[in-house]
Amino acid sequence: MPDRIRGLWCATLTPLGAAGEPDHARLAAHVTRLFGAGVDGIALFGTTGEGQSFSMAERRAGLDGVLARGVSAERVIAGTGCAALTETIELTRHAVTAGCAAALVLPPFFFKGISDDGLYASYARLIDRVGDARLKLYLYHIPQVTEVPIAHDVIARLLERYPGVVAGIKDSGGDFQHTRRLLARFGELAILVGHEPHLPTALAEGGAGTICGIANLYPRLMRRFHDRSLGGGYEEDLQRIETFIARLERYPLLAAFKALLADLTADQAWEALRPPLVPLAAAQRRGWIAAVAETGIVAERGTT
């Protein structure tokens, strides 16, 4: 297992088969293509991957399915958080046993307004019950979806009790001031941003990299953007990405991602989502694809 997650990781979209089940072969092919385009690793069944829309059994099988098709477990961080802690424990144990680089774990997200003690108890019980020294736990902060933020004092308590297990944080909150506070307080953790435009600043302030959605679509652009974020000269790519996101924000995020990936790969199967998410309506889809074309980001079309 690598010491820590760093660099450019893609929060992979999950393709669906005809009956609405995760399509392992298409997913593995997508991941292989991403790796070929310079992506360092993937986060499987995160929010972008509609992870919560799949059963525990589907998530287990999905991980097994991509590993069986040659994806290296060391390049996979498995989204294993569930509403029910017992399912989180089982999925996390499975990911550790499979040799995954790490487990990316949402807080239990059904109840709102949970206490710091309750959040701490959730992660502590997870770690205790998995009971495997190989576990590398990444805390998954995405309060605009979960409505359950991960308090910094809880992180500190976990880090004190479980050093070496609590390994990092995916900060998908989209608020860089929040990321900055994490970076300042938790220098020993690998902190990865979800919002692509934050990458240059995050890296400059000690961040480990990004786990992001746009890498599904434009992995080469994201690779270059990441590397130039370290080496200089990223401004033009940042502008491209910001323009893209400004258009994207007018559409349902995951439906727009999947419609665009279907377009870029000429593979209509990518259009499907599992309810409660649904594909874009035809007119909306046309508007979105046209909007993307206008941004000029499509220069990468055919090379993704």
Next chain:
Amino acid sequence: MPDRIRGLWCATLTPLGAAGEPDHARLAAHVTRLFGAGVDGIALFGTTGEGQSFSMAERRAGLDGVLARGVSAERVIAGTGCAALTETIELTRHAVTAGCAAALVLPPFFFKGISDDGLYASYARLIDRVGDARLKLYLYHIPQVTEVPIAHDVIARLLERYPGVVAGIKDSGGDFQHTRRLLARFGELAILVGHEPHLPTALAEGGAGTICGIANLYPRLMRRFHDRSLGGGYEEDLQRIETFIARLERYPLLAAFKALLADLTADQAWEALRPPLVPLAAAQRRGWIAAVAETGIVAERGTT
């Protein structure tokens, strides 16, 4: 299967064993006691029952466990909603096969801001995949927890497409104006309120009854309150219940419920909750039990 749910149904708390697992024997004994005190039926693994904190396997086993101990399936509405539709389908099918009166189904609650089409698609796929004419579906509206309200136009579409299957709504939103709009528009559905003080007005306007938490604690009071809501003279009990709720609102709801049930039954095992919920701290617990005593509602102590 009864034609529709009506009357006084208890959203049962879930007792836990030493390892934090649902304690089937203690749960069945609690249900039997509630039935003996006049409760018409129970909702198993709803929000009050910490349903989302238990795995699909634990929820299946929990239902089987109480039925095996003599609880009549016709008096059970099973909470079967999950974040992942495939788990909702499996749990719902299990509840139907077990002969439950109905299934109480949350909307998929992970993603926020989902479209009406997406919400409709979720319930429609559930009904289609369960594919059993015995299914009676109750839509579970509790937006203060799920952050996913059930739009009335979605209910209307479901009702048109699946008459006889979509059987009712549990309105736990706590906003009686919302309940009133449901009652006015969906007269053919059994509409049950979660907020106990709304019961008299709901019944007067055509509501079917209540699925509520306080019946765990004061089933005889709730029985009398329900019956007087129909027959007159409920005002004194309404005052008791409102006073109780006013105190309750200063505490974490489920921890307070469980602490009080432990006190009323002299059974400390009831104190336990599964993370992310945690029991009241000792001082807080003492304050809460004292606050309840002051309300005078404890006249029922020993007779619950």
